[in-house]
Amino acid sequence: MAHWLYKSEPFKWSWDAQVKAGDKGTFWDGVRNHAAKLNLMRMKVGERGFFYHSNEGKEIVGIVEVTREAYPDPTAEAAEPWVVVEIKAVKPLKTPVSLATIKGEPRLADMALMKLSRLSVQPVTEAEWELICTMGGVDPA
């Protein structure tokens, strides 16, 4: 099962907002980048990902799960190719894992977050997933 990382600026869409949306979840819109779009299209229902706050906080704060696979973005023009997926909040990290912490961990030096810092939806490898879950004080399963 693949894992993912979703970046959002808290003032636009925060972890708290995602939690309030409950099990019903919400669609993840606003992706206007082809690399991110390809990631959205690869997602399957039930796959989990990290929820990362950019700009403010700069830390991974929670875990979300895909509840609906890619479909056309309702906020885009009809002719445009953009898609959204739907996700719901699963649980917060006991200890948020900050960007500074990730930078200080050699085993995470190859993370997409380090190398492709502007990509808003990123893949996370199995090893990265387990390590960050452990650092965050939650069960990776």
Place this chain on the structure above:
DNA sequence: GCCAACGTTGGC
């Protein structure tokens, strides 16, 4: 099809 100019993102 190349590449310079420009806009946007996001860390600092």
Place this chain on the structure above:
DNA sequence: GCCAACGTTGGC
């Protein structure tokens, strides 16, 4: 507020 990274646009 600055600047680096990167995607996109548009002239040639």
